[in-house]
Structure formats: structure tokens, C-alpha cells
Amino acid sequence: MLHLHGAWRDAMEQARLACRRLSEPVANPAIGMAHYELAELHRVRGEFSAADAAYRRAALAGHEVHPGLARLRLAQGNLDSARAGIDRALSESTSLYRPRMLEAAVEVAIVDGNVVGARRFAEELDAVASRAESTALTAMAAQAFGAVLFAEGDSRQALDRLRTAWRLWQDLDAPYPCAQVRVLQGRCCDALGDQDTAMMEFESAATLFRELGATNDLEQLRRYVPRPSTPAGLTPREVEVLRVVAAGRTNREIAETLVLSEKTVARHLSNIFAKLDVSSRSAATAYAYEHKLM
Secondary structure: OOOOOOOHHHHHHHHHHHHHHOOOOOOOHHHHHHHHHHHHHHHHOOOHHHHHHHHHHHHHOOOOOOOHHHHHHHHOOOHHHHHHHHHHHHHHOOOOOHHHHHHHHHHHHHHOOOHHHHHHHHHHHHHHHHHHOOHHHHHHHHHHHHHHHHHOOOHHHHHHHHHHHHHHHHHOOOHHHHHHHHHHHHHHHHHOOOHHHHHHHHHHHHHHHHHHOOHHHHHHHOOOOOOOOOHHHOOHHHHHHHHHHHOOOOHHHHHHHHOOOHHHHHHHHHHHHHHHOOOOHHHHHHHHHHOOOO
16 A cells, blocks of 8 residues: 555565565465565666565565566566566466556557557456456556557547546555556657647656656656757766766666666766766756756
């Protein structure tokens, strides 16, 4: 519940506490569930190495690691692993876990360019939600169908589904899926030529992602937002590095987020400090906020 309502720091503390208290025996469903939840929190915070380790501990305890691991692999750019993992998990999933599997399967299929498959998964999820009469499942289905309609090129119909999803997630006080829906709404508006509304949707999503600490989502969002010319002669890549620095990430975390080596990150930081005439990360962060680079 803490995770759903955006209290990620508190959720992380509770998940770690559960992992410590449930240390024996290893093959214990409760331990697996605790590690899986910890992995999910690391993943949405963009802490991919920590997420990978927690998923492995969950698997060791006998807990299913998908759809979370498939989403992690997708975020890491490993589409083949994401596809194979979610396909296998879907073939084995029970009714309890199947809606989450279907939701992730839609995401993977869209990235894979398999829009026909994505629609099939979305239709099954919609049918499950209709039978269950659950607000969360209805929101999931509406969001998934909105994403499929957008991928099919029907932005107007997609917006209708996405508005429904957004209202339902709002009713559930679920900021992270709200932000994800607003990104999709912004992309739909942009496709329809309404750039003003698109930018407002993107800005609202960015605000929520920053408040939550969803650094990877924030980085993905920047692909859809036109970037202004940068001051101080910074290159686009240097601006990307500066933004992640300003989010409080270490060099290793920056490297994971931007898919760079730590050596390359260090070189970018040296160039950034020289161009900005600063000598610390805190000063560079202040510069980023002052010049609205975040």
C-alpha cells in the first residue's frame, strides 16, 4: 500500500525490515514476496543493480520474479530477455497473478512492435477486469488499452481510455501510474498536434516522477520533450549526466541509468565542472535548477 500511494521511502524500509525478520528458512514464500517487493521498489527508483540482486533473492526463495524482472530487462534495453521471461511467466501464471503479467506483456509487445499481440493481451486484461469489478484492475486495463490504441495510431480513442485510467488511479491515490498515464496522454496530444496540452501533461508527469524519485521514468520522458538550447556550451549528453547528478545519483548509478561506463561518467563530470566553473556536485546541482535543466 505504501508503494501504491507513492511513499516509496517508507515502503523500502518496511520491505527491508520484512527481509531481515524473515531470514529463515531460505525457501519461504513470505521471504520471496518481501524480496520481490524490495526489487520492485529498486526498479521504479532506477536502481537496477540492486533490483536485479533482490529479484535473484526472491527467486531463491521460490517466488515468481515476473513481471517485475521482465520490466527491468525492458528498461535495460534487453528486449529478448523481457519477451522470453514474460512469455514463460504468462504460460504458467494463475488467475491471481495473471493481470499483472498481462499488463507487462502489453508493454513488452508494444516495444517489440507486436501491436497485434499487445491488443490480444489488453483484451484479455479488459475481460478479467470486467469480471472482477476491481477499481485497480479497471484502471490497469484502461491504461493498457490506451497504450495499445496509441500504438495502433488511434490517439483520439486512446485518450478516452487514458482519461478513464487517470481518474481511477487518482481515486486510488496512486501517483506513479498517474504519472505514467499522463506521459501517454501527452504523447497522444502531441500526435494530434496539440503541443501546448502535450507539454502540460509532460510537465505534470515530470513533477510526479521527481517527487517519487523515479529517475528512469524521468529520463525516458525526456525523449518526448523538446530540449531547449543549453547554456555554458554543455553537450546534450552532458546535460543528461547533469540531470542525473542533480537527482542525487552516484557515478555508478548514473552509468547504469544512461548505459555508460563509470569512466565515461567521470569524464563527463570533469567536463561539466570545467564548463560551469564549479568544483562540487552540489554546485552543479544548483546550476541545473537555476537554469531549469531539470
